[in-house]
Amino acid sequence: MTGAETEDTPDGSALKTPDRLRRRASRLLSQLSTRSDKLITEGLAAQADARKWHYAVLASLQDFGPGSQAALSERTGIYRSDMVGVLNELTERDLVERAPDPADRRRNIITISARGRRRLHRLDKVLDDLHDELLAPLNPAERDQFVQLLTRLLDHHTRNP
Amino acid sequence: MTGAETEDTPDGSALKTPDRLRRRASRLLSQLSTRSDKLITEGLAAQADARKWHYAVLASLQDFGPGSQAALSERTGIYRSDMVGVLNELTERDLVERAPDPADRRRNIITISARGRRRLHRLDKVLDDLHDELLAPLNPAERDQFVQLLTRLLDHHTRNP
DNA sequence: AACCAGCGTTAGTCACACTAACGTTATCGG
DNA sequence: CCGATAACGTTAGTGTGACTAACGCTGGTT
Numbered sequence: 001m002t003g004a005e006t007e008d009t010p011d012g013s014a015l016k017t018p019d020r021l022r023r024r025a026s027r028l029l030s031q032l033s034t035r036s037d038k039l040i041t042e043g044l045a046a047q048a049d050a051r052k053w054h055y056a057v058l059a060s061l062q063d064f065g066p067g068s069q070a071a072l073s074e075r076t077g078i079y080r081s082d083m084v085g086v087l088n089e090l091t092e093r094d095l096v097e098r099a100p101d102p103a104d105r106r107r108n109i110i111t112i113s114a115r116g117r118r119r120l121h122r123l124d125k126v127l128d129d130l131h132d133e134l135l136a137p138l139n140p141a142e143r144d145q146f147v148q149l150l151t152r153l154l155d156h157h158t159r160n161p
Numbered sequence: 162m163t164g165a166e167t168e169d170t171p172d173g174s175a176l177k178t179p180d181r182l183r184r185r186a187s188r189l190l191s192q193l194s195t196r197s198d199k200l201i202t203e204g205l206a207a208q209a210d211a212r213k214w215h216y217a218v219l220a221s222l223q224d225f226g227p228g229s230q231a232a233l234s235e236r237t238g239i240y241r242s243d244m245v246g247v248l249n250e251l252t253e254r255d256l257v258e259r260a261p262d263p264a265d266r267r268r269n270i271i272t273i274s275a276r277g278r279r280r281l282h283r284l285d286k287v288l289d290d291l292h293d294e295l296l297a298p299l300n301p302a303e304r305d306q307f308v309q310l311l312t313r314l315l316d317h318h319t320r321n322p
Numbered sequence: 323a324a325c326c327a328g329c330g331t332t333a334g335t336c337a338c339a340c341t342a343a344c345g346t347t348a349t350c351g352g
Numbered sequence: 353c354c355g356a357t358a359a360c361g362t363t364a365g366t367g368t369g370a371c372t373a374a375c376g377c378t379g380g381t382t
Contacts, residue, residue, distance in 0.1 A: 191369090195369085195370070199370095229360075229361090230360075230361065230362095231359075231360065231361080241360085241361075241362090242361090242362075242363080242364090244361090245361070245362060245363085265359095265360085266360095267359065267360040267361075268359090268360065268361085269360085269361070
């Protein structure tokens, strides 16, 4: 058996992280998630002056139509307390409109604007590129598999919290 | 076509999250990672009065022998500024010993204790159970696949940061 | 009229990843 | 030998993400 027993780094030094650590799915998840988060956050900021929440809200509005802030919270997973700030940013940029609901004066109705729709298209493209970078080592079939596995896991833990 | 067009929740209400959002690997990663983190953190606290960092440090000491705090930082990925607190907790519990290095008085040499080794075994078992819960929807082959995909992605982004 | 529930909002908590700076100690070039 | 540079452990602090608590307002219920 010739080759790497444990694993090698480019500079030739042996890898230092114990295997039982490297193999734990929880650890892989959290480490990869931080990298991914940084990649996406920085990419969106640099290429579109946007944050990921913007995408979530705009996509939800585009695909499901206008809604109250509470509805958007449910759709996107953003807490309603944080939704306030996100919508402030989006209205500042004229990407959505926040208007009181005449039928229920507790509610605001959030609508996506034409500019918001354009921005959404742009964000979709930027995100496509970023995900290409994120998933670079995987071929298309593996990417599908990966997404599918993640989805099944997340669904399971969403239903059984 | 009868059945779920988009998807159903147990209570019959249509799912609200747009597909383009649900399919993004970055989003799946971050959501699953938070669930996973919570599961592990709470599980370790409840079943072993421990934190995940404890496991990382103990495992590293067991598998690679004693080392300086800086070395442990590299092995585990914990920042050296945070390592201080972790080692305080571990020495408090008598799981490791922190002694000055006579050969280099800048360094501390950290050694795992007998109690630390026992604790590590316990943590390994607890973590096995928790990962069983985390990966419940996947069969063994799929779990391997999942870990393998995660590993490849993480390795790629670790080498090309 | 009294009550509870939902809405948007503000403020604050907690943990994690990460940076900055400091005193101490080694090491290396002149 | 000396002075610069750098690694070590440590303290303090930043920024962000997930989440909680509480408030005033409005709506539906009885």
